[in-house]
Amino acid sequence: MMISKKMEAALNQQIEFEGYASFFYLSMATWCDHKGLHGCSNFLNRQSEEERMHMLKIFQYLSDVDGFAETPGIKEPPRQFDSVQGIFKQVYEHEQKVTQSINKLITLANKENDYATQTFLQWYVNEQREEEALMRTVLDRIRLIGDGPQCLYFIDKEIEALNKAAVAAETTGGKAA
Numbered sequence: 001m002m003i004s005k006k007m008e009a010a011l012n013q014q015i016e017f018e019g020y021a022s023f024f025y026l027s028m029a030t031w032c033d034h035k036g037l038h039g040c041s042n043f044l045n046r047q048s049e050e051e052r053m054h055m056l057k058i059f060q061y062l063s064d065v066d067g068f069a070e071t072p073g074i075k076e077p078p079r080q081f082d083s084v085q086g087i088f089k090q091v092y093e094h095e096q097k098v099t100q101s102i103n104k105l106i107t108l109a110n111k112e113n114d115y116a117t118q119t120f121l122q123w124y125v126n127e128q129r130e131e132e133a134l135m136r137t138v139l140d141r142i143r144l145i146g147d148g149p150q151c152l153y154f155i156d157k158e159i160e161a162l163n164k165a166a167v168a169a170e171t172t173g174g175k176a177a
């Protein structure tokens with residue numbers, strides 16, 4: 001089975017997008033770690049690893065369909081952030097953009113009658129639904145705890161708990177949020 005050049009190029013763009021997400025979240029994790037927010041840092045490090053896995057899945061898929069996966073040049077992510085609340089808002093917004101990008105890939109796969117790629121992308125549709133739901137949960141919890149300086153300790157504990165739930169869900173194949 002051979003993939004079209006157009007579909008191959010679009011999937012290579014997605015590789016870059018997922019790779020950037022991995023580095024973006026890693027940068028956020030490092031910032032949190034530096035501020036002593038280890039629960040948030042653990043959460044974001046796990047998200048960063050997940051994004052790398054999303055990227056590598058596309059490498060494997062392109063190889064399976066006789067395409068060529070291009071190792072991306074990753075643009076530099078921001079290294080400074082205003083607040084933990086701002087970080088998770090940015091993660092949520094980024095995930096919404098990734099969802100739109102996956103939707104566009106499916107539209108292209110449909111136009112090209114590329115049934116293999118449509119099926120491959122279904123995994124990403126489910127993943128994005130779960131990721132967006134998880135990020136909304138994070139933002140809801142942060143809002144409920146409040147945003148005074150003394151709230152940071154409780155936010156960090158809560159995000160750590162959500163991280164542990166996400167890890168447990170990964171091992172049992174369930175959902176974190």
Ligand code: OFO
Pocket residue numbers: 018021050051054095098127128131
């Ligand atoms: Fe791979 O972008 Fe979300 O999970």
